[in-house]
Amino acid sequence: MSASPQPRLAQLGPGWPRIGPVGGFWMLALVASFVLAAYGKAWTAALGARWAMKYPAGWRLSLKRDISAFMDWLIEEASFGLFTFTELTRGLAWLIERPYELAVSLFATGFLQGLGSEAVQVLPPLSWIGVIAVVVAMGHYARDWRLAAFVGLCFGYLAVFGQWDSAMVTLSSIVIAVPFGVAGGLLLGIAGYRWPWFERAVTPVLDLMQTVPIFAYLVPILFLFGFGPVAALVATIIYAMPPMVRVTMLALKSVPEEIKDFGRMAGCSRRQMTWKVLVPSAKPGLMVGVNQVIMLSLNMVIIASMIGAGGLGYDVLTSLRRLDIGGGLEAGVAIVVLAVALDRLSQAFAQRSLPEHDDRPRSLLQRHPWSATVVLVILGSGLAGVFAPALQSYPEGAQVTTGAFWEGLVRGINVNFFDELEALKTFMLVTFLVPVKRFLLGLPWPWVILLLGVAGWQLGRWKLALLTVLLAFFIVANGLWPKAMITVYLCGVSVVIAGLLGIPLGILAAQNERAGRIVGGVIDTLQTLPSFVYLIPVVMLFRVGDFSAMIAVILYALAPAVRYTAHGIRALDPQLVEAGVVAGCTRRQLLWKIKLPLALPEIMLGLNQTIMLALSMLVITALVGTRDLGQEVYIALTKADTGRGIVAGLSVAFIAIIADRLIAAGAQRAKRRLGLA
Amino acid sequence: MRGALLSERPVKLACRGVWKLFGPGAEGFLRDHGGAPARAAIDAAGLIPAVRDAHLDVRQGEIFIIMGLSGSGKSTLVRCLSRLIEPTAGEILFDGQDLLRAGEREMIELRRHKMGMVFQHFALLPHLTVLGNVAFPLEVQGLPRAEREARAREVVELVGLQGREGYYPRELSGGQQQRVGIARSLAVEPELWFLDEPFSALDPLIRREMQDEFLRLQSLLHKTIVFITHDFDEAIRLADRIAIMKDGEIIQTGSPEELVVAPSDDYVAEFTRDIPRAKVLTVGSVMTPGDGSGATAGEVAASDRIAEIADRVEAAQRPHAVLDDDGRVVGSIGRAAVVDVLIGRGGRS
Secondary structure (H helix, E strand, C coil): CCCHHHHHHHHHHCCCCCCCHHHHHHHHHHHHHHHHHHHHHHHHHHHHCCCCCCCCCCHCCCCCHHHHHCCCCCCHHCCCCCCCCHHHHHHHHHHHHHHHHHHHHHHHCCCECHHHHHCEEEECCCCCHHHHHHHHHHHHHCHHHHHHHHHHHHHHHHHHCCHHHHHHHHHHHHHHHHHHHHHHHHHHHHHHHCCCCHHHHHHHHHHHHHCCCCCHHHHHHHHHHCCHHHHHHHHHHHHHHHHHHHHHHHHCCCCCCCHHHHHHHHCCCCHHHHHHHHHHHHHHHHHHHHHHHHHHHHHHHEEEHCCCCCCCCHHHHHHHCCCHHHHHHHHHHHHHHHHHHHHHHHHHHHHHHCCCCCCCCCHHHHHCCHHHHHHHHHHHHHHHHHCHHHHHHCCCHHHCCCCCHHHHHHHHHHHCCCHHHHHHHHHHHHHHHHHHHHHHHHCCCCHHHHHHHHHHHHHHHHHHHHHHHHHHHHHCCCCCCHHHHHHHHHHHHHHHHHHHHHHHHHHHHCCCCHHHHHHHHHHHHHHHHCCCHHHHHHHHHHCHHHHHHHHHHHHHHHHHHHHHHHHHHHCCCCHHHHHHHHHHCCHHHHHHHHHHHHHHHHHHHHHHHHHHHHHHHHHHHHHHCCCCCHHHHHHHHHHHCCHHHHHHHHHHHHHHHHHHHHHHHHHHHHHHHCCCC | CHHHHHCCCCCEEEEEEEEEEEEEHHHHHHHHCCEEEEEEEEHHCCCEEEEEEEEEEEEEECCCEECCCCCCCHHHHHEEEEECCCCCCCEEEECCCCHHHHHHHHHHHHHHEEEEEEECCCCCCCCCCHHHHEEEEEHCCCCCCCHHHHHHHHHHHHHHCCCCCCCCCHHHHHHHHHHHHHHHHHCCCCCCCCECCCCCCHHHHEEEEEEEEHHHHHHHHHHHHEEEEHHHHHHHHHCEEEEEEECEEEEEECHHHHHHHHCCCCCHHHCCCCCCCHHCCCCHHHEEECCCCCCCCEEEECCCCCHHHHHHHHHCCCCCCECCCCCCCCEEHHHHHHHHHCCCCCCCC
């Protein structure tokens, strides 16, 4: 009797995998790695095989130079017959610049006549009251008065706290980048839906685009379009488009088959099918993509301040360079406020229920009360602004600056808690970061590639083994191995800590509804913030260096670990849990013997996402002085060295791809073992 | 409407030797096997036979029902008939013209003007109102707004949804949504009306109401109908003729009565076993043939269903005379024959 639940439980939950021959191999490999890391350098030197530790410069590929030469050729000589490549980029720039100038005039500078300092304002920009009226109206239209009040307050904050002008420059970039990104993504997505070969061709490109670090985009764009807002916009559009392409293909595919059949039976032509049946039916799904484009655009517009996008990102960047704590935090908070407002607003539009029927016949004005009011407010405040400037632009005298407050706060923390913070930093560096770094840098590269190949072979046979080995060798052959190892080390420690924090949080969120709501809310907000923002407090408290980078990466990459764990546990078949309860499991046993093992594949996917985010953030932390591949890209950016930037960017992407393919294959395998696939 | 008259009407839609095999290289495979591969060969080639060698004749103004359980290939067959799915082989003749030879443009024109289809899950466009949905096929044809909305209003009224023109699909009940689906499919005044399990997603009570509504509409419009269902009761209730499908094959085609009286195999017999015979069998099939000599209590028509006359015949002491369509006496029917049918005892069933 007493023994009976035991075997049954073993059937219910798969239990943790036991150490078999495969596990044994990896234990041995780990021990061997430790030995190699410690003595590898001496041994290889003794054997005369120094190349195994340091890839000889003479063997390197000349890819960097080739790419740079190619870019030079593109700019100086390439021609399509009718026009040259330079003319093409100029044409594109012109296409984007016109609407951008209009947007900037509308939101920020007003319409000017004349050049430079002699310019005369012909027409003022939208008044701050007008802009707030617009967002309030949008909030109410998209959901309700609460959202309207919320976004109104957010924009009010920008005005009161003196961030209005920069915020409006940032907003004009977004207002221009988003339609381009959405339209481009939609068209590519439709093409991918219609022609399967196009989808097959475009999917790997999208994969690569989403793993190549942001900075790497900037380098060639800087090279082609020069420094300035247009280059920043081009980068933003390219960066924000891939998710829209994916979402479009997915949304069109998930339009019910019957609706597609109906469209054909009604005799739709292809064009009618696309624009009258598929796209409107897929609208809710497409709106999710629009939200993503908006948030990614914001993220990128902030980062693109490095190649000439003005606005809030530029304020943060200059403050960081000047170590102006107050100014940086002020602009950072403004970015957060803007991000949250835009996210809530666009999500509300995405979830907005379909219109209700309305049979009452009404006039145009009655049907559009909001548009009419908004137009009145804009015109009214604009006209009144001529006589009372306070209505046009928020009076400077009434602005509140929080710079001093932030400065004082940070200084206070640094003065009062300096020892504690410093002790924490030193402890982490000495006991964790530095040993891991030494270990990874001490490994001979052939050994690492060998292990990667074995792992690939175990999880996905020849195809995966070949892929991992080739991608890893690409990094070696371009002489980037040590930097790549530093990237792996920083990424690795951050992911480990993010996992250690995130998985328990995810479990908590899944087990306890209230905790779930709170954790979910915090995570959602963390994810809407542009990656740049994370750097600000970290640098203020810990100054530059690996430790600061690690903290920023952890904060940025925490979300998926929490979210996937919570989802994996929540999505379990309740019957399995009930079976455990009936078998007499305690809560702890339920968690360890049933829930966690079964949620393992999902948790692995969460960690996979964490790695991807960590890598993308890691590159940005180059700004706070890491020595990894991100730094390489950043240096390339400052020197506009396209080849160097692209090769380093690709190396980061390849690390991401290796990790992604291995983990995805592992998760798939675990799923199959559990019968969930 | 039933029986002899039907077989004299022209064939509106015919399908000849239609095959649909899913899987790579299906066409070549079919050609290599002389157009009629054996079941085992299809399985061995890794192909999935959704429709195998289907032959049908749907006559003008007929309600032709294709009945089968899920996976029997009925949905694939109706999609082959409307060419939503490209058959692997065969001919689909619509008014004698082979649809499979029609070009894309031609097919679009045919669908715009001559075909209508109703779907199981309604397939209404979520962003359009009732009126917008019903007018949609006309919009696609390029009709001006006023004209198409006027026509749409007519059809909306025909299905009893007047007053709801401005509603969105999700504001309507399932039954009302399907009324919109029906109205929409009728808006172009199609000659050929496909209904793919139109009432399967509805509650039983609503389903019954919609079946009555469907019969009412058909009595007004006289469309040529191909109706798909997995519900044999529904098929019996609505059909002029039924084709029963199993594993991609049509195993029997006939009137409800023929299926009940002479099932071609055990599979069909299994379906018909629990059908109340009195609702299916006609007087003609159970009467005692004769010239009507002898005393009778009254007259019934040979085409009457037993259920319709059981009460009268059972109450009478003497048998009733049976008349054919021309009013000639062709036999008689007595209490015993009716009771036999009602309790399902022996006899000719």
